[in-house]
Amino acid sequence: MTTVTDTHDDHHDHGPAAGLMRWVTTTNHKDIGTLYLVFSLIMFMIGGAMAMVIRLELFQPGLQFVDPSFFNQMTTVHALVMIFGAVMPAFVGLANWMLPIMVGGPDMALPRMNNWSFWILPFAFTMLLSTFFMDGGAPAGGWTIYPPLVLQGGNGFPYMIFAIHMMGVSSVMGAINVIVTILNMRAPGMTLMKMPLFVWTWFITAYLLIAVMPVLAGAVTMLLTDRFFDTTFFNAAGGGDPVLFQHIFWFFGHPEVYILILPAFGVVSEIIPTFARKPLFGYSSMVYATSSIAFLSFIVWAHHMFTVGMPLQGELFFMYATMLIAVPTGVKVFNWISTMWKGSMTFETPMLFAIGFVIMFTIGGFSGLMLAIAPADFQYHDTYFVVAHFHYVLVTGAVYSIMAAAYYWLPKWTGNMYNETHGQWHFWISTVSVNVLFFPQHFLGLAGMPRRIPDYAVQFAEFNMWSSIGGFVFGLSQVFFCYIVYKTIKGGEKATDQVWEGAKGLEWTLSSPPPYHSFTEAPEIK
Amino acid sequence: MNKLKQLFAGGALLTIMSSVAHAEYGLNMPVGVTETSRQVYDLHMLILWVCVAIGVVVFGAMTYSMIYHRKSRGAVASQFHESMTAELVWTVIPFIILVVMAIPATSVLIDMHDSSESDMTVKVTGYQWKWHYEYIGEDVAFYSSLDAASNAARQVGSDIDPATVENYLLDVDNRMVIPVNKKVRILLTAGDVIHAWWVPDFGWKKDAIPGFINETWVKVDEPGVYRGQCAELCGRDHGFMPIVVEVMSEADYATWLAEQKGAAASAKLAAIEDLDPRELKQKGKKVYRANCVACHQKKGEGIPGVFPAITGSSVATGDINNHINMVMNGKAGTAMAGYKAQLSDVELAAVITYQRNSLGNKVGDAVQPAEIAALR
Numbered sequence: 014m015t016t017v018t019d020t021h022d023d024h025h026d027h028g029p030a031a032g033l034m035r036w037v038t039t040t041n042h043k044d045i046g047t048l049y050l051v052f053s054l055i056m057f058m059i060g061g062a063m064a065m066v067i068r069l070e071l072f073q074p075g076l077q078f079v080d081p082s083f084f085n086q087m088t089t090v091h092a093l094v095m096i097f098g099a100v101m102p103a104f105v106g107l108a109n110w111m112l113p114i115m116v117g118g119p120d121m122a123l124p125r126m127n128n129w130s131f132w133i134l135p136f137a138f139t140m141l142l143s144t145f146f147m148d149g150g151a152p153a154g155g156w157t158i159y160p161p162l163v164l165q166g167g168n169g170f171p172y173m174i175f176a177i178h179m180m181g182v183s184s185v186m187g188a189i190n191v192i193v194t195i196l197n198m199r200a201p202g203m204t205l206m207k208m209p210l211f212v213w214t215w216f217i218t219a220y221l222l223i224a225v226m227p228v229l230a231g232a233v234t235m236l237l238t239d240r241f242f243d244t245t246f247f248n249a250a251g252g253g254d255p256v257l258f259q260h261i262f263w264f265f266g267h268p269e270v271y272i273l274i275l276p277a278f279g280v281v282s283e284i285i286p287t288f289a290r291k292p293l294f295g296y297s298s299m300v301y302a303t304s305s306i307a308f309l310s311f312i313v314w315a316h317h318m319f320t321v322g323m324p325l326q327g328e329l330f331f332m333y334a335t336m337l338i339a340v341p342t343g344v345k346v347f348n349w350i351s352t353m354w355k356g357s358m359t360f361e362t363p364m365l366f367a368i369g370f371v372i373m374f375t376i377g378g379f380s381g382l383m384l385a386i387a388p389a390d391f392q393y394h395d396t397y398f399v400v401a402h403f404h405y406v407l408v409t410g411a412v413y414s415i416m417a418a419a420y421y422w423l424p425k426w427t428g429n430m431y432n433e434t435h436g437q438w439h440f441w442i443s444t445v446s447v448n449v450l451f452f453p454q455h456f457l458g459l460a461g462m463p464r465r466i467p468d469y470a471v472q473f474a475e476f477n478m479w480s481s482i483g484g485f486v487f488g489l490s491q492v493f494f495c496y497i498v499y500k501t502i503k504g505g506e507k508a509t510d511q512v513w514e515g516a517k518g519l520e521w522t523l524s525s526p527p528p529y530h531s532f533t534e535a536p537e538i539k
Numbered sequence: 540m541n542k543l544k545q546l547f548a549g550g551a552l553l554t555i556m557s558s559v560a561h562a563e564y565g566l567n568m569p570v571g572v573t574e575t576s577r578q579v580y581d582l583h584m585l586i587l588w589v590c591v592a593i594g595v596v597v598f599g600a601m602t603y604s605m606i607y608h609r610k611s612r613g614a615v616a617s618q619f620h621e622s623m624t625a626e627l628v629w630t631v632i633p634f635i636i637l638v639v640m641a642i643p644a645t646s647v648l649i650d651m652h653d654s655s656e657s658d659m660t661v662k663v664t665g666y667q668w669k670w671h672y673e674y675i676g677e678d679v680a681f682y683s684s685l686d687a688a689s690n691a692a693r694q695v696g697s698d699i700d701p702a703t704v705e706n707y708l709l710d711v712d713n714r715m716v717i718p719v720n721k722k723v724r725i726l727l728t729a730g731d732v733i734h735a736w737w738v739p740d741f742g743w744k745k746d747a748i749p750g751f752i753n754e755t756w757v758k759v760d761e762p763g764v765y766r767g768q769c770a771e772l773c774g775r776d777h778g779f780m781p782i783v784v785e786v787m788s789e790a791d792y793a794t795w796l797a798e799q800k801g802a803a804a805s806a807k808l809a810a811i812e813d814l815d816p817r818e819l820k821q822k823g824k825k826v827y828r829a830n831c832v833a834c835h836q837k838k839g840e841g842i843p844g845v846f847p848a849i850t851g852s853s854v855a856t857g858d859i860n861n862h863i864n865m866v867m868n869g870k871a872g873t874a875m876a877g878y879k880a881q882l883s884d885v886e887l888a889a890v891i892t893y894q895r896n897s898l899g900n901k902v903g904d905a906v907q908p909a910e911i912a913a914l915r
Contacts, residue, residue, distance in 0.1 A: 074701040074708075076693060082775040082842065148844020155772045161749060162732040162774055165874045167844035249750020255733060256748060290610070292620040320735060320770075321746045322727075322753035325652045329645060336637045340630060346597065347629040353604045357616040360609070368605070375597060379590035386640065388647040389583045391743035392568055395735060395770040460565030461739040463770045466778030468693055470708045471701055472565065515616075 029529060037132075040124035041529060042109045047426075048131050049106030050419075054495065056098030056138065057412075061488050063091035068450075068484035071477050076468050084467035085153035090141070092156030093173075096273065097180045098138050100407065103415045104276040105130075105187045108215050110426065112191060114520045114527065115209045117200025117536045122193040130186035137179035144169025155465060157266070158233070160247040160258050164240050171241070174233045181226040188222035191215055200519075202538030206300070209518055210293065213300050214279030217307045221268045221275070224311075229265040232258060256321050263314035271310045273407060275303060277374075277414035278345060281367045283518070284421050285349055288364035289356030290515035295348040302341035302348075309338050319390045328387045335385035339378070346375055361513070362436030366417030369444050370410060377405030380455065395465075398458025404451045409444075416443075416494070423501050424508035428526040431501040439497060442490040449483030569739050572761045572786075576742025578647045586640060593636075651743065654756040657724035661717065665727075665734030665747035665769065666876065668776035668833065672715045675726075679799040682881060684829065685779045686710040693779060708778070709766040714785045718792035719762050727753040731876055732774060738767035738782055746771055759786045774874070776833050806883070814885070816892060816905040823893025826886045831894075834874060839898030846874070850899035859895070859904055866891055867914065879915070884908035 029035045029044065036048060066087050070078050079087070109127065113120050121127045144151040149167010152158065163170070195208070195216050208216075236258070238244040245251025247258045278299075286293045293299065315323060315331040323331075349371050358364070380402040384390050393399060416439075424430050453476035458464075462473045469477065508525040519536055520527075570580045608614045660675040669684035685693075689708050692699035701707040717723050727736055729747040737744030741757045744767075759765075767782040787795060814822075828837075831849075835841050839849035849855050854865050866887060869877035878887065888908045895902040 075697070075699075076695040078695075080695055080775075081778065082845075085772070085775065085777075149842065150845070153774075159733060159772075162772065165732070165774065165845070167842075169844075249748075255750070289608075290616040291618060294620050295622075295626055296620070298626045320744055321748065322751075322755075325649065328648060332644065332648070333641060336641060339637060340633050343633045344626065344630060347625075350597065350600055350604065351622075351625065352620075353601065354608065355614075355617045355619070356604070356608050357610040357614045358605065358608055359611070360605075368601070372598060372601065375594070379594060382590060383583070383586045386582060386586055386644045388579050388644055388651060388743075389586065391651070391745075392579055392583065392739065394744060395737075456566045459568045461569070461767070463737070463768050463778075465772045466768075468701075468708060468778050470706070474702075 038128070040120075040128050042113050042121045042124070042127065042531070043426075043527070043529070045121075045127050045131050046106045046108075046110030049102045049109055049134075052131075052134060053099050053103035053106055053415075054498070056094050056102065057491065058495070059142070060091050060094035060099055061491060063087045063094070064484065065488050067091065068481040070467055071469070072481040073478065074469055074471050074474050079467070081467045082153055083150065085155075085465070086145070086151040088465055089153050089155055090145075090151050093141065093152075093177075094138070095407075096156065096269070097177075098134075100273050100411050100415070101180075101184065102134060104215075104218075104273075105184075107211075107276065107280070107415070107418050107422075108187075108191055111422065111520060112194055112212055112215060113198060114523065114531045115212050115518060116195060116198055116203055117519050117532050117538065118194065118198030119530050119532055120198075121190050122197050123190045126186050127190055130183045130190065133179050133183040133186075137176045137183065140172050140179070141176035144172050147172070157259075157262060158236065159262075160236060160239065160255050163236065171237060174237045177233050178230055181230050184222050185226050188219035188226075191219040192223075195219075200532065200535040200538055206297065207538065209279075210282035210296070210299055211276070211279035214275045214282075214303055217303050218272050218275045221272050221307055221310065225265040225268045225272075228261060229269075232261040232265065235261075256318070259318045259321060260315065263317045264311075266317060267314040268307075268310040270406075271306060273411045274374075275307065277370065277411045278303060280414040280418045280421075281349065281370050284363050284367040284417055285352050285371075287421075287513050287515045287517070288361060288367075289353050289358050291352060291356040292517075293348070294351035294354075295344075298344055299348055302344040305341040306338060309334065309341070313338065316385060316387075316390070319387050320394050332385060332387040336382065339382050339385075342378055346371060346378075357515075359514075361420075361433060362431070362440055363417045363421035365437065365440040366413050366420065369440065370413040370417060373405055373409030373413065373444075373447075377402055377410055380405065393458060395463055396458035397454040397462045397464055400464045401451050401454035401458060404454070408451070409447055416440075419498065421513075422520070423498065424512045425520055425523075425525050425527065427502050427505075428508055428524075429501050429503075429505035430508050430512075431497055431505065435493070435497045435500075439490060439494050442493070443487060446483045446486035446490060450480055450487050451483070453477075453479045453483075571740040571742050572759050572763065572765065573741050573757055574760070575647075575651055575757075576740060578650070579742040582643055582647055585643065589636060589640065651755075654722075654724050654754050656722065657756055658721040659718075660724040660726060661715070662726040662728070663715075663736055663747065665729040665731075665736070665773070665780075666881070667731050667774050667874065668769070668780040670711075670715075670736070670780065670782060671730075671881075672713075674796070674799075677796060677800070679796060679803060681713045681799075683711045683713045683715060683783070685781060686712055689781075690779070690829075706766065709768070709781045709783070711781055711783045714764070714783045716785045716787055716792060716795050717757075717759065718789045719759055719786050721789070722756055722758045724754065724756050727755065731874065733771050734769050734773045734780070735771035736767075736782060737770040738765050738784055740765040740767075741784075744770045759784075762786045762788055762791075813907045813909065814888075816896070819889045819892040819905055819907075820896055821889075822885065823889035823891070824897065826882065826890040827893055827898075830878065830882070831890065839894070839900075849894050855894045855898075856900055856902055859891075859902075859906060862891055862895065863887075863906060863911070863914065867911070884911040884915075887911045 147168045151169050152166050152173045154163035235246040245253040247253045247255045313335045316335040384393050457473055457476050510524055511521050568583050662673040664671040669682050671682050673680040688704050692701050692704045727745055727747040729749040734747040735744050745753050745755050765784045769780045834846035835849050841848035854862050867879040869875045885908045888906045888911050892905040
């Protein structure tokens with residue numbers, strides 16, 4: 014006992030331990046937040062490299078570079094890495110850094126578990142990526158891992174299953190930590206309805222995570238036993254049903270989509286008021302809209318599988334429920350615009366990314382509404398129209414919000430301002446190229462190009478080439494982003510505590526960078 | 540490096556040529572050739588225009604705000620942050636728009652589900668990576684795979700320009716044929732993994748699921764040739780199992796059907812002759828290239844860990860009866876399908892003989908079509 018107390022005191026007196034062990038043993042929310050963010054950036058670049066291989070092969074009709082089975086490995090692992098390795102850890106990183114500060118607490122509520130939930134991830138992804146070097150290669154059945162196809166995979170299959178298990182464990186631990194922190198670490202006077210919206214959206218996201226990650230764990234475990242222990246959960250020959258897997262998977266999968274986007278809503282709801290110099294419009298309706306979206310996310314899953322041959326009543330129900338999501342999502346967009354309305358706006362990089370988010374996420378929302386219409390979905394389903402849709406909501410949605418957050422809080426985290434000119438260039442190059450990349454994919458899908466194919470009929474050649482060119486430029490501009498972040502960490506103009514003229518919230522009352530233990534004394538909440 | 544240069548040179552050239560060469564590339568969903576496809580198209584255009592209209596209002600307001608409410612123009616921020624009226628308006632109006640969209644969508648969906656009173660039935664089965672069409676009650680059935688020209692051009696490093704291949708990746712050896720203006724009920728299933736049958740001009744796609752049968756229908760108004768592809772990831776050659784449907788006048792269809800029946804009958808009657816092992820090997824090479832090569836690879840080396848090699852394998856060099864059994868019945872729980880139904884006696888005998896005496900194997904024995912026939 015005494016040693017434990019001693020170590021604790023030691024931390025208080027001297028700040029972080031020196032050297033590499035600081036990062037291995039740390040229980041500090043900012044250190045762990047940094048680890049998450051760095052990890053996420055590395056995964057973003059790895060997943061991006063796979064996207065480059067995909068776009069390279071699709072640059073022209075014909076197969077020039079890779080075998081179709083390797084192409085399928087690329088699309089599969091690209092998605093797994095981007096979803097579980099880049100976007101989710103990035104939001105957990107933001108949560109680690111910002112939640113304790115935003116609610117006026119000293120740290121996360123469960124610091125040691127926090128350390129563990131991060132350090133599981135590098136092992137999980139090492140395991141996942143190691144499958145590339147195994148007989149049979151990496152999983153190639155799509156990130157949705159539908160049986161029976163996924164069961165045909167090579168020796169990498171069980172490694173992928175266990176990697177998913179580990180990611181799930183990490184996510185659930187992270188989510189528990191978020192909930193406990195929000196419920197217990199708030200400064201006196203910080204009532205729930207006074208919490209910043211980023212805290213609110215993460216609070217709801219954490220509940221979604223706890224609800225659905227175990228469902229995924231169950232589904233992949235059944236895959237494992239189907240493959241190795243002769244169960245037939247998903248095999249009709251033994252009384253099972255391959256479509257059952259899809260139902261279970263999407264019962265996880267649809268809330269997962271909102272796990273990826275709700276924190277993004279939170280980020281944007283922090284940034285727009287700051288740069289419009291005006292309070293967020295409709296705070297309470299934002300909270301209610303987020304909650305409604307979270308609730309609806311549990312009852313719309315089968316819109317991902319309209320073509321499996323559900324009964325009419327089922328298709329009607331899932332169509333209506335899915336269309337309903339447009340209402341609370343619309344409320345959010347209208348609230349953001351009303352926040353901008355009659356403000357006094359400036360357009361620093363975080364604001365640019367936030368506005369880019371609102372516009373392009375809305376475009377993704379429109380195509381989402383189109384996909385909700387079941388009879389039309391019979392045409393759109395599994396085409397590039399869907400690819401365009403989910404990249405608009407995930408890249409120009411989730412990823413843009415992460416970029417916005419990075420520029421917004423980097424000065425706070427590092428104490429240095431990033432180079433504004435570089436930031437603006439990064440935004441404009443990314444935004445032009447990402448639209449060249451994904452907008453033509455709408456046309457490709459409507460004209461009849463299925464997704465997940467390594468080669469295509471020649472009438473799709475032109476748009477694919479545009480798309481690839483956009484992809485290469487977008488990829489390069491993210492290398493530039495890494496450079497900007499690196500330069501900011503290394504130095505730059507000193508940031509003030511307030512950083513942004515219109516910034517409100519507890520994080521801006523601390524020094525830049527903040528002290529190692531955020532609020533050792535509870536701040537006063539007005 | 541050379542390859543890259545070639546690629547970008549080709550790319551530049553294609554961009555210049557494309558406006559001429561690919562003038563017919565599509566931007567929008569095809570209107571199609573069925574009542575259903577036209578309804579779906581109308582629905583698609585309705586939602587599209589609704590979204591465009593909402594987009595104009597939303598993005599218009601944002602743009603106005605970004606121009607006029609910027610600090611550099613001296614805008615002073617007002618501090619309003621709540622309005623119950625506004626929240627109600629933008630909750631209720633979108634809801635009403637959604638209801639308006641849901642009504643036609645519901646009626647189209649109900650129509651699509653009604654496959655009653657059909658004139659004929661075709662059962663479509665998806666395999667890795669071909670389709671099988673069975674005309675129920677007509678004793679006509681055949682496989683349909685990617686045509687030879689596309690198949691040659693699509694190999695990695697084939698050096699055949701896809702632009703020179705007619706209907707590249709959208710052509711098959713045997714077309715599905717249906718009569719015009721008849722309601723054709725389509726039963727969909729699969730033999731191995733999930734596939735999806737999609738011809739855009741018909742207005743829908745539907746999954747083909749092993750162990751289950753999906754029912755749908757199509758009634759085409761205009762004779763013609765309509766092309767589509769498998770739409771559900773089904774493994775390595777998912778991109779290479781096209782669908783071609785030829786819609787004929789009723790009379791032409793009757794002629795076609797009679798021909799098919801005749802061909803099937805004469806194939807059955809033909810005496811089973813023994814063939815020279817060398818001839819078997821030659822035929823076997825073709826069968827191997829069409830059916831086995833995707834997994835077991837050109838030289839029989841397989842893909843370690845996923846698809847076993849033929850070269851030196853215990854099956855292909857061991858007891859011939861095991862080998863015959865493996866090819867005819869497949870291996871449960873793996874991607875190895877049974878080819879009993881897919882290949883003829885001659886083809887089975889040929890491919891087994893080829894595998895035992897080529898691809899680096901030298902067993903020296905052969906199997907004759909008659910032996911295969913006896914095992915059926």
